[in-house]
Amino acid sequence: MTSENIVGKILFTEEQILKRANELGAQITEDYKGEKLILIGTLKGAIVWMADIMKRIDLDTEIDFIVASSYGKETTTSGIVKISKDVELDLDGKHVLIVEDIVDSGVTLQRLIEYFNERKAKSVKVCALLDKPSRRITDVKPHYTGFEVEDLFVIGYGLDYDQKYRNLPYISYLEP
Ligand code: IMP
Numbered sequence: 017m018t019s020e021n022i023v024g025k026i027l028f029t030e031e032q033i034l035k036r037a038n039e040l041g042a043q044i045t046e047d048y049k050g051e052k053l054i055l056i057g058t059l060k061g062a063i064v065w066m067a068d069i070m071k072r073i074d075l076d077t078e079i080d081f082i083v084a085s086s087y088g089k090e091t092t093t094s095g096i097v098k099i100s101k102d103v104e105l106d107l108d109g110k111h112v113l114i115v116e117d118i119v120d121s122g123v124t125l126q127r128l129i130e131y132f133n134e135r136k137a138k139s140v141k142v143c144a145l146l147d148k149p150s151r152r153i154t155d156v157k158p159h160y161t162g163f164e165v166e167d168l169f170v171i172g173y174g175l176d177y178d179q180k181y182r183n184l185p186y187i188s189y190l191e192p
């Protein structure tokens with residue numbers, strides 16, 4: 017991809033995404049009924065989805081954010097994941113729901129699940145806006161998924177290419 021990137025068609029409109037957020041928010045509220053829940057968003061990509069989903073969860077919740085990036089993910093399931101901004105809340109004995117933009121190889125997510133378990137979370141689940149299962153090299157699977165996408169480089173609604181396009185109010189892709 018060069019500087020003359022071509023933005024493709026709209027895959028999901030804001031209206032479709034909010035409709036899905038309503039459904040998942042209701043499901044999460046039901047599944048964790050009577051429990052407290054910590055939502056952990058992965059910066060920066062998940063911020064738009066985090067804002068949508070948190071408003072639709074009617075539970076006693078706290079939120080936090082983490083910045084994690086993975087290296088070597090193309091070649092190995094044990095790609096190194098670096099955490100450059102950590103979660104500040106105490107996770108001991110708490111239900112954690114990771115709010116992700118997209119699950120691709122799954123390397124980042126696998127490591128985050130391990131890490132929150134090491135921090136003694138009572139449970140760790142994942143709510144991803146997008147799932148790209150064709151690229152998975154780990155056996156992680158989001159418990160709550162907005163939409164599945166084909167093997168395209170998707171952008172918008174928080175997702176970037178080279179830090180751009182995060183502000184698009186819909187999900188599109190870059191023409192291959
Ligand atoms: P994974 O560890 O390979 O699952 O990487 C997941 C992270 O890579 C996501 O949270 C995104 O930040 C980024 N990513 C993966 N695929 C895409 C894409 O199609 N568009 C934009 N970012 C992506």
Ligand code: MG
Binds near residue numbers: 058059060062117118
């Ligand atoms: Mg991400």
